[in-house]
Amino acid sequence: MGIVDTYEKRHHVFDYQKKNIPDELVKDVLYKAWKITPSKNNFMPYHVHVIGPEQQAIKDEVWKKCAFNHRRKEEDSFKRKDGDGVEYKTQLGNKTDYKFNINRSYNHVRYNSHLLMFSARICKPNKYMARMIEKEGHYAEQLEKKEVDEIRMTTSFECGLFAAHLAGICIEHGIDVSYNHCFPGEANAWPSLPFLWYDEDKKWARVFANMSMGYAKYYRYQWMIDGNRGEDLKPEMEDVVKWI
Amino acid sequence: MNTFDLLEHKRKHVVEYKDDVPSLEKIKHSLWQAWKTTPSKNNAMAYQVFVWGPDKQKEKEIIYNICQNTCVEIDHQGQPESISKGNKYLKHIKDNPFLFTIHQRLATPNEYYQESIDKNDMYYEQAHESEMPKIINSVAIEVGLFAQNLTSYLIEKDIDVSYNGCFSGNYIDYQKAGLTNITTRPLFMLTCGYGKIYRRRFENDIKPEAEEIIEWV
Numbered sequence: 513m514g515i516v517d518t519y520e521k522r523h524h525v526f527d528y529q530k531k532n533i534p535d536e537l538v539k540d541v542l543y544k545a546w547k548i549t550p551s552k553n554n555f556m557p558y559h560v561h562v563i564g565p566e567q568q569a570i571k572d573e574v575w576k577k578c579a580f581n582h583r584r585k586e587e588d589s590f591k592r593k594d595g596d597g598v599e600y601k602t603q604l605g606n607k608t609d610y611k612f613n614i615n616r617s618y619n620h621v622r623y624n625s626h627l628l629m630f631s632a633r634i635c636k637p638n639k640y641m642a643r644m645i646e647k648e649g650h651y652a653e654q655l656e657k658k659e660v661d662e663i664r665m666t667t668s669f670e671c672g673l674f675a676a677h678l679a680g681i682c683i684e685h686g687i688d689v690s691y692n693h694c695f696p697g698e699a700n701a702w703p704s705l706p707f708l709w710y711d712e713d714k715k716w717a718r719v720f721a722n723m724s725m726g727y728a729k730y731y732r733y734q735w736m737i738d739g740n741r742g743e744d745l746k747p748e749m750e751d752v753v754k755w756i
Numbered sequence: 757m758n759t760f761d762l763l764e765h766k767r768k769h770v771v772e773y774k775d776d777v778p779s780l781e782k783i784k785h786s787l788w789q790a791w792k793t794t795p796s797k798n799n800a801m802a803y804q805v806f807v808w809g810p811d812k813q814k815e816k817e818i819i820y821n822i823c824q825n826t827c828v829e830i831d832h833q834g835q836p837e838s839i840s841k842g843n844k845y846l847k848h849i850k851d852n853p854f855l856f857t858i859h860q861r862l863a864t865p866n867e868y869y870q871e872s873i874d875k876n877d878m879y880y881e882q883a884h885e886s887e888m889p890k891i892i893n894s895v896a897i898e899v900g901l902f903a904q905n906l907t908s909y910l911i912e913k914d915i916d917v918s919y920n921g922c923f924s925g926n927y928i929d930y931q932k933a934g935l936t937n938i939t940t941r942p943l944f945m946l947t948c949g950y951g952k953i954y955r956r957r958f959e960n961d962i963k964p965e966a967e968e969i970i971e972w973v
Contacts, residue, residue: 515759515908515912516792516793519793519905520793522793522795542966543966546963546966548759548763548764548767550767551963552919552921552922556969559970559971560970560971562970562971562972563973564972564973567973586879589879602874604870604874633968633969638960638962639961640960643960649831649837650831651830651831651832651833651834651835652834653830656834664892665892665943666896666921668894668896668900669897669899669900669943670900670921672896672899672900672901672902673900675900676900676904676905677904680759680908681759691795693797694797697893707971707973720897721894741868742867742868743866743867744866745799745866745867745868746791746799747799747800747801747864751801751804752791752801753787753804753805753807754806755807755809756809756937
């Protein structure tokens with residue numbers, strides 16, 4: 513079996529079983545993902561917070577943030593409020609009124625065995641990098657709170673590398689994973705979850721992604737089939753890969 | 757070979773590639789595998805992978821120069837007294853069989869989402885130019901997923917890969933230098949080929965301990 517067979521097995525989960533992954537196994541797969549994930553200048557400027565089965569209140573709160581962000585985005589875009597009964601034009605120009613529905617795709621953020629939250633971390637240089645800074649004039653953005661926003665794109669990318677490694681290792685152990693990118697992006701959006709803060713004085717956090725782990729009961733693709741919802745296809749390869 | 761063993765034992769940063777060029781079939785197949793297995797929010801894949809092949813030496817040198825200038829600029833912006841002369845590990849950006857630069861892309865909703873947009877008031881942010889800067893984080897996460905998958909598929913075929921996260925994020929810089937086909941923000945760069953010289957593993961250049969990165973709440 514090749515690596516492609518592993519990643520072909522990944523599907524977005526709508527509902528997980530109530531069975532939890534043993535903490536020891538979660539620790540093992542996270543350690544392996546950490547071990548094989550490279551990072552620019554070996555900084556790894558992010559935390560992976562592990563929210564286990566006993567922390568349901570935190571998961572509820574994160575799920576509420578996802579729903580809040582989705583609703584806010586739609587209300588801002590449509591210039592309407594949920595249930596105000598006023599008609600507006602959709603993106604395709606048709607008239608309708610607006611009612612907010614919580615996306616079932618967020619269910620996995622609330623109900624899972626373990627939820628992982630990737631957030632910004634202020635780093636310290638290793639000895640090699642300290643020498644680069646002292647002797648070769650290198651500026652390490654990863655050491656500065658003021659640079660968190662500036663480097664958010666490369667940090668997001670590195671979180672993606674970690675997440676992909678972890679996904680592969682999890683699938684090889686029969687563990688399902690799902691991703692979530694819909695949550696508030698403001699630094700002050702997480703006042704009640706101090707473990708996320710990179711700046712404790714300002715209570716600022718920068719969240720990059722959420723990822724859930726568990727044993728799937730019902731996948732999104734099954735929901736698509738069960739409801740005769742048609743096909744949800746990705747763009748053609750030629751749209752994504754361009755030979756110059 | 758499983759994911760961990762493959763990457764732990766075979767992925768190494770290349771300083772210099774051999775002159776041998778991997779077959780086009782292997783590159784195309786790896787790109788297809790990465791495209792096929794990389795998930796994307798709303799199936800948007802709001803990024804585009806430009807493949808610069810062996811015949812694009814001039815373009816690669818332009819990109820390399822922009823990367824080096826960016827490194828020096830960042831060092832000087834952060835430390836005005838800096839004596840930085842750039843990054844000595846960037847040579848792989850100009851001397852390689854294949855360079856991949858990944859850029860943001862305005863997406864078009866598929867039929868399923870078009871229907872959702874119309875019926876359920878869905879807002880498809882990946883299709884709006886004004887949203888491109890706002891969704892950069894989630895697009896960059898997906899580029900990380902794609903790059904990792906591509907890396908695995910290339911390494912499985914014994915093709916080495918190296919990354920570069922030091923480049924100008926302003927597409928205008930590339931256009932000014934003559935690369936007018938770059939019209940959106942670059943998000944990441946990677947190269948591939950057969951490694952001749954790999955980056956030395958310095959004893960002091962270690963990543964933070966797992967406990968510093970992974971925190972149990």
